Amino acid sequence: MDDTAPSDVPLRLTAAHRQLLDQVLDKWSLQVLDALCEAPRRFNELRREIPVVTQKSLTATLRRLERNGMIERVVLSTRPVAVEYRLSPVGAGLQDLIDALYHWTANVLPAVDRARARFDGDTADGR
Amino acid sequence: MDDTAPSDVPLRLTAAHRQLLDQVLDKWSLQVLDALCEAPRRFNELRREIPVVTQKSLTATLRRLERNGMIERVVLSTRPVAVEYRLSPVGAGLQDLIDALYHWTANVLPAVDRARARFDGDTADGR
C-alpha cells in the first residue's frame, strides 16, 4: 500500500471521499462493522445484536457495505440456508479507525455532556 | 485529559458514543469541521466553501456542533455584525481523526471502485 507523501496532500475531503465515508460511517454501518470487527456474523445474529435495527435497514446496510467492498457475503449450503457476513481485507482496515473513534468519544464524552448542559442552560440570556 | 488504559476497554460502541459520532460525523458536520481545521471561518465563508449547503442546514449543523462543544461561536462587534466559528479545544482533537479518515479513503478508493464495478456487473447471475 503506497502511503507516501503524507504531508503534502491537500487534506481536504473531496466529493468521492465524502461519498465513501457517508456510505460507511452512517448509523447502521458503524454498528455492523463494529460487530464484524469482532467476528463473522450471520444475518439474524446481527439483527439480535444491533438492538433496534429492522430487517429492511439491516439488509440495505449489508448490501451497501458489500457493494463498496467492505464486507463479504458467504452463502453456506446448509439446510436451511445460512449466510455469513465477514469483513473483507479492505474493510478490516476500518478496525483501527473505528477503534480511534471509540477512544476519542470515550475521552471527550464528559466534556461534551458539560458543553450540552451549558448550551441548553443558556436559553434566556442575550443570544 | 486522562488517556490511560487504552487496551482493556470493551471496544464496543455504546448508545452514547454512537449518538455523539452521529452528531459529529454526518455529511455536513464533516465538511464544516474539515474547513475549520484549517482556520476559523465566518458564516458566509463556510457557505461559499461547502458548495451546496443551504443556509438552514448550515445553521443547524453549526448549532449542533456548538451544542456538543466541538466549535465556538464568536460574535465580532463590527458593523454590520460578523460571526466567527472556530474549533474548540475538544473539537481540535478531531483533526487527527479526520486526517486518518482522509488517508484511509484515499488509500482504499481504487479498491472500492473496483468492488462497485464488480458488484454492479453481477446483476444477471444467480443472486
Next chain:
DNA sequence: CCGCATCCTAAAGGATACTG
C-alpha cells in the same frame, strides 16, 4: 451579514405480510 420561520418535497426508515 447572520439567522429565524414557514412551507413543501424527497428520502430514510418502521411495520407487516409473504417467499425460496
Next chain:
DNA sequence: CAGTATCCTTTAGGATGCGG
C-alpha cells in the same frame, strides 16, 4: 433462515421571505 415487497410515517433538507 434470509430475505423481498408493500405501505405508511417520520425526518432531513431545499426554497423563499422576513428580521436584528
